[in-house]
Amino acid sequence: MHMNSPLPRCDFSTALSSSSSFLHLGFGRDVTFRSVAPLRRNRLLILPRASSSPDPLLVQAARGNLVSRPPAWMMRQAGRYMAVYRKLAEKHPSFRVRSETVDLIVEISLQPWRAFHPDGVIIFSDILTPLPAFGVPFEIEEVKGPIIHNPITSKDCLNNLHPIDLDKLRFVGESLKILRSEVGEHAAVLGFVGAPWTLATYIVEGCTTRTYTTIKSMCHTAPHVLRSLLSHLTQAISEYIIFQVKSGAQCIQIFDSWGGQLPPNAWEQWSRPYIQEMVSAVRKACPQVPLVLYINGNGGLLERMVGTGIDVIGLDWTVDMADGRRRLGNKVVVQGNVDPAYLFCPLPALTDEIHRVVRSAGRRGHILNLGHGVLVKTPEEAVAHFFDVARDLRYDSLFEEVMVEDLKPVS
Template identity: 80%
Template sequence: MDDAPGRKPWEAFHPDGVIIFSDILTPLPAFGVPFDIEEVRGPVIQSPIRDEDALKTLHPIDLEKLNFVGESLNILRHEVGDKAAVLGFVGAPWTIATYIVEGGTTRTYTTIKSMCHTSPHVLETLLSHITEAITEYVVYQVKSGAHCIQIFDSWGGQLPPHMWERWSKPYIKQVVDAVRKKCPETPLVFYINGNGGLLERMKDTGVDVIGLDWTVDMADGRSRLGPEISVQGNVDPACLFSPLAALTDEIHRVVKCAGPRGHILNLGHGVLVGTPEEAVAHFFDVAKSFKFD
């Protein structure tokens, strides 16, 4: 989002954290899952992995194929200096697996959910492979300049809580535990879209920060998670289409509910297409106006 030709968001808004606009599927070709991006359908994987034979196409992640990510992080780290945190990000194993099994974006997740019962060994093998690849990818991003890593289990909220415990949480915890050993100083942020029914379970993964979407009341989320873990969010992205006075009120409400410590003010998800740029600027102006003792 540029407010003038050639002007980067960092230059326009000077946030406390910056991130490279990319995609959670970026590392897939580096471990054996090529994909295309189609204008209407989005990501398309021509050869979904749904049986043992298909698993043979997988291989250990080749980080040389992701040099452009490392180079971009290094450039960004140099550009912002010590004025902002550089954020890296990855998709959680379950969420990445949904694309690989379904062959792209889906609204029903019927194929992968069926695999939980019909081919659990295939799905377990796939998730384990993704977990190893994502762990290496996280460490690579940290070594390339990322101060912090955000883990997105975007479609974890599509699972009933007991199935999330079985098919997502253990693999996220493996990533977290492995990164803790190799990069102990790196904070980890964890987000699930539609996470209201999973907050307490998310806490058990061992991350430092949990992102709340806008469907969770900030005060309620704080109460459920407890004071020992930080939170991120959770202004509704649609509020940036409202009058600026209403946006100001909502930002103040969220901050008041979150309290003065352990809160990263943010939207409850990404900036929506068509969001007025003056609203984004206003969000940052209001955020920077807060004073805490």
């Protein structure tokens, strides 16, 4: 998409269904993967061709299109590991100021783009950013992190909630429009939100927690209150996603960061239905925009995540990519999942791990990423190397196997 192209149309028309199967390494009913072997004479060798779509590589891959290499970006790719960010943060010590001021949002979001040229530029923001726009004010303390002084734990507390006021989030929309203009067709602009359950953990607990005892107890002591809160969050965040897309986001990642803290059966009850409802609402308004779902500690939830209707599932590094691909099949794109600690290893080891992950994911339907965010004190040269390796990858050379239809060796 060219820099001067109009923003993607976002309406409530029914999306055309994309039912073409993914042809992963080792997957696909109508495709055989074999090492190169003598062919029957007069047989036509059909090689895969990359998509000719004008959309950025990451968007194409997220839709399951065949591309020449896996696109790459990193969660938390803008942040404290970069010297330019630390210098800016010294001038603007408040995180809320940095993440709610258009000029600073754009500058910070573009810092890794200028330095490393990833295939995705994600807006510098926070999953809690929209909370005040629907009645949940919060503060961020340097040591304790986010603090909500009036947590919602009873029916009366629900009265403080109101429909989301998107005018209060104009700094997000303006930032996305500028980022789209700055990046042009060279990378995808990504927006993101928190999933209802994850946002509810902060709103109910009032702060970051390691035990989640208050909200988990609430599932049994005040389930009607929790359901009302989750429903309100679902509506508000669905509108917030659509707002981001209208402003220029070409792909949206949903972080259910604390969904992995629930037992799988509880996640089915308290998280999945609300994500599924959110996905359905966004699909009706913006059918062309791929949606990514990431859950930290999702090894026990992979198959269940497919049921949300999401386009892309992010894997953390505790799930083997080959095993994740087998479990998920060829119906969804996968994202990840290099261990962030590899960025502290010798560069050849990082190269080998990137190659292993890409081979395990297969030659279609994969977005290269870390299994979690970039760690503080990560060497910038390692991040640069990660993206250099990613840009040099080519599926045709990485895989020795040749993908053909009805390919048979000489008998």
